[in-house]
Amino acid sequence: GAGVSQSPRYKVAKRGQDVALRCDPISGHVSLFWYQQALGQGPEFLTYFQNEAQLDKSGLPSDRFFAERPEGSVSTLKIQRTQQEDSAVYLCASLRGGRETQYFGPGTRLLVL
Amino acid sequence: DQQVKQNSPSLSVQEGRISILNCDYTNSMFDYFLWYKKYPAEGPTFLISISSIKDKNEDGRFTVFLNKSAKHLSLHIVPSQPGDSAVYFCAASVLNQGAQKLVFGQGTRLTINP
Numbered sequence: 001g002a003g004v005s006q007s008p009r010y011k012v013a014k015r016g017q018d019v020a021l022r023c024d025p026i027s028g029h030v031s032l033f034w035y036q037q038a039l040g041q042g043p044e045f046l047t048y049f050q051n052e053a054q055l056d057k058s059g060l061p062s063d064r065f066f067a068e069r070p071e072g073s074v075s076t077l078k079i080q081r082t083q084q085e086d087s088a089v090y091l092c093a094s095l096r097g098g099r100e101t102q103y104f105g106p107g108t109r110l111l112v113l
Numbered sequence: 114d115q116q117v118k119q120n121s122p123s124l125s126v127q128e129g130r131i132s133i134l135n136c137d138y139t140n141s142m143f144d145y146f147l148w149y150k151k152y153p154a155e156g157p158t159f160l161i162s163i164s165s166i167k168d169k170n171e172d173g174r175f176t177v178f179l180n181k182s183a184k185h186l187s188l189h190i191v192p193s194q195p196g197d198s199a200v201y202f203c204a205a206s207v208l209n210q211g212a213q214k215l216v217f218g219q220g221t222r223l224t225i226n227p
């Protein structure tokens with residue numbers, strides 16, 4: 001497609017529920033990032049893939065967060081046993097690599113009740 | 114530990130005037146700086162960038178200035194237009210494992226008044 005797409009755009013989850021957030025990067029983009037943006041804050045790095053390899057997951061806040069990109073294209077961010085503090089916008093970005101521009105998707109707004 | 118700071122949460126400027134958005138950073142390892150613009154319900158979109166080997170980069174109405182000794186960068190928009198109203202994020206990066214991990218500031222909401 002023309003840009004990065006994310007689904008769902010909005011997700012309401014009950015505390016303790018598992019959620020899965022999907023990112024479709026721009027075709028051919030090797031690198032993919034996930035960011036978390038809390039209300040009134042800037043995006044914060046979660047994890048980074050180069051093709052199917054997860055090279056950096058230092059930003060994942062707990063072991064309840066898990067990301068995968070099995071075929072080097074679509075990526076899924078999974079949050080197990082969601083907590084209220086997980087409420088945020090989750091942004092995905094893709095790029096060809098190196099210093100190339102990161103193109104962001106519209107984000108998934110997650111609300112945990 | 115906020116490595117990139119935008120100390121002004123909001124800024125209001127009259128149409129046609131200059132908008133100046135500021136950003137400070139603490140990590141001297143950062144070697145590349147970017148500005149992103151964000152409209153509601155959309156992801157951030159890239160605006161302009163600057164390498165640490167430069168002190169100025171210009172693209173149309175947008176100019177970014179970098180003062181390495183002060184660890185400070187600014188974005189100038191001249192002249193400001195109503196469509197510039199958005200949240201602006203400053204970001205800093207260092208190349209690591211083949212890609213640049215961006216560290217963002219908190220954002221500044223710019224409002225251009227007609």
